[in-house]
Amino acid sequence: MTGGGRAGEGAVALFRQRARSVPGRAALEYPGGRLTYAELDGRARALAAELALAGVRPGDTVGVTMERSPLLPVAVLALWTAGGAYVPLPASYPAARNRAVLREAGVRTVLTDREPDPDVLSGSAGDAVTCVRLTDRTLRAPARPPAPTAQPGHAAGPEDLAYVLHTSGSSGAPKGVRIPHRAVVNLACGLQHVYGDLDGARVLQFAPFTFDVWIWELAMSLLSGGTLVVPRADVPLHGPELSRILRELHISHLSGAASLVATLPEEEPIPVTTLTSGGEPLPEYLVRRWGGRVRLFNAYGPTEAGVCATMGRCRPGQGTPGIGHPLPGVSVHLLDERGTPVPDGEPGEVHIGGPGVGLGYLDRPAETRRHFVPDRFAADRPGRLLYRTGDLARRLPDGSYLFLGRIDAQLNVRGYRIEPGEVEAALLRHPDVTAAAVTATRGAPDGSVPPPGPDGPPPVGGTDRLTAYVQAAPGTTVTGAALRRHLAALLPAHLVPSSFVLVDRLPLTAHGKIDRTALAPPAVRRCTPQTRRDTTGPGRERDVAELVATVLGLAEVAPDDDFADLGATSLDMIRIQAAVTARWGTRLAAADLMDARTVRRLAALLDRTRNGARGAGTAPPGAARAPGHPLPAVRTVKGGFK
Missing domain, CATH: 3.40.50.12780 (ANL, N-terminal domain)
Structure with missing residues (x-):
């Protein structure tokens, strides 16, 4: 060596x-x-x-x-x-x-x-x-x-x-x-x-x-x-x-x-x-x-x-x-x-x-x-x-290197190297899917693509995500939720796309291959007041629905939609946590937010938190232990080596 x-x-x-x-x-x-x-x-x-x-x-x-x-x-x-x-x-x-x-x-x-x-x-x-x-x-x-x-x-x-x-x-x-x-x-x-x-x-x-x-x-x-x-x-x-x-x-x-x-x-x-x-x-x-x-x-x-x-x-x-x-x-x-x-x-x-x-x-x-x-x-x-x-x-002149990107179709999403072919092959195992293409997209809440480079952090909701474009067999109906459940049984969580776009036909090149450059980014638009009235309850729920929809880049979020089923990643949950703090001045513990990952439950949690009536046994958000207080012991399992 x-x-x-x-x-x-x-x-x-x-x-x-x-x-x-x-x-x-x-x-x-x-x-x-x-x-x-x-x-x-x-x-x-x-x-x-x-x-x-x-x-x-x-x-x-x-x-x-x-x-x-x-x-x-x-x-x-x-x-x-x-x-x-x-x-x-x-x-x-x-x-x-x-x-x-x-x-x-x-x-x-x-x-x-x-x-x-x-x-x-x-x-x-x-x-x-x-x-x-x-x-x-x-x-x-x-x-x-x-x-x-x-x-x-x-x-x-x-x-x-x-x-x-x-x-x-x-x-x-x-x-x-x-x-x-x-x-x-x-x-x-x-x-x-x-x-x-x-x-x-x-x-x-x-x-x-x-x-x-x-x-x-x-x-x-x-x-x-x-x-x-x-x-x-x-x-x-x-x-x-x-x-x-x-x-x-x-x-x-x-x-x-x-x-x-x-x-x-x-x-x-x-x-x-x-x-x-x-x-x-x-x-x-x-x-x-x-x-x-x-x-x-x-x-x-x-x-x-x-x-x-x-x-x-x-x-x-x-x-x-x-x-x-x-x-x-x-x-x-x-x-x-x-x-x-x-x-x-x-x-x-x-x-x-x-x-x-x-x-x-x-x-x-x-x-x-x-x-x-x-x-x-x-x-x-x-x-x-x-x-x-x-x-x-x-x-560079000083002997260091500047990374420029990939030569092939391999993707890098949130630090994971992902071959689109692996996800596409899993999608094609669904009986109603005839063709699929997977790529990485970057979406802002208004549907625009954030500028790269030194122009500041990506806006809330603007992050690299896996998006799957799916062509279904004639006469069949495939939903994003069903495809997400199908992939979750086959792939680790980081390989499951955040968004699914159903298309009549995938675009092809002159050589008959999928034309990934012609795949349109997922449509994203802000919630309108009418949409919020149609999909959520009154008051706090409407405000929470708007906030979550904006963070996730979705048109609407219903009161009982599980954020995970909507494609929310762990980073999206962090952004929701930060947006709640910025909007209402309330810092929620990450564990509480993960438990309350629907609009209805999150709105109820915010009301309880702001009224000082937190759930039993839940520590205040961000509370630190007293100096010298030990962390909880590791769970003991009898038997040593088995």
């Missing part, structure tokens, strides 16, 4: 270096407890022994069905100690998708912190799947010497597989990206180079386990001498609630997509000293808002290249934010369609090389050969690969 990596090391070796140098430092903090580096190392070794006894062998892929939890880092370190690699199987994803992932990855063991889902396990082929259920005893139990059969000395090396993440696939099925340990180690060392000393950094465990930013958080904390802080699983991590959590847990380092950063209230102080945006373009207005208050970085990198390839510090007044310079050990080449380097200042396709590049796609040799090509710029290192990203960029 070169640059920021360390030859011959896997992620476990890097963690144990930290455990030896700072054994008494807090490695993991969570509701009701903490583990030092020495304690975490002991718990991981003990669990690795249990996994070996359960049949996990070096090179095995192991499914992990757990949400945000302090058990997650323990489980991953234990898997790596036993030589295995993890494959996320989120309980929130449809069982059919998890079954497909389980079969493709050859998973024979699943780690879970809940009752296993028989609908998922029934999809395995061959031998039965072994479930290892973890409880909070994993965190409390004293470390035990590993069993002789646990192969405790194997701890995975740099070329061993660390994890498999499934991304959206153009063929209609998710594709598994295989990432080795050298990529994780290079990321950790690269972040230490960019950020400086991370000893003592307090990193919020924010990202979903299915998102590779989770590895970023692990690299920035446990592999770098910092503390990984896990908040309560039921706390919404966005907007004012996130701001409160940052203060309450004294977080110094936070990473997230620009759309998340945009939800942080500008007027509320936060303890964060280092804020990193990635996964989607960083608007200039956010640099103006935060670049002078914290160290603000913009990061770029696909899953296939080890989470992050380039990073750059962003300051106000520098113009359009760039994506910075390559991390140590990473090479970036801008090539034209013939594979020839383009001159500086000219756009070219981003090709990434170095130890962060993955091992290709799981059981997809043709697609692997198409995207992972020989690195002819590393002639002294035979076998090295370049990953063809499909992204366009321009190299």
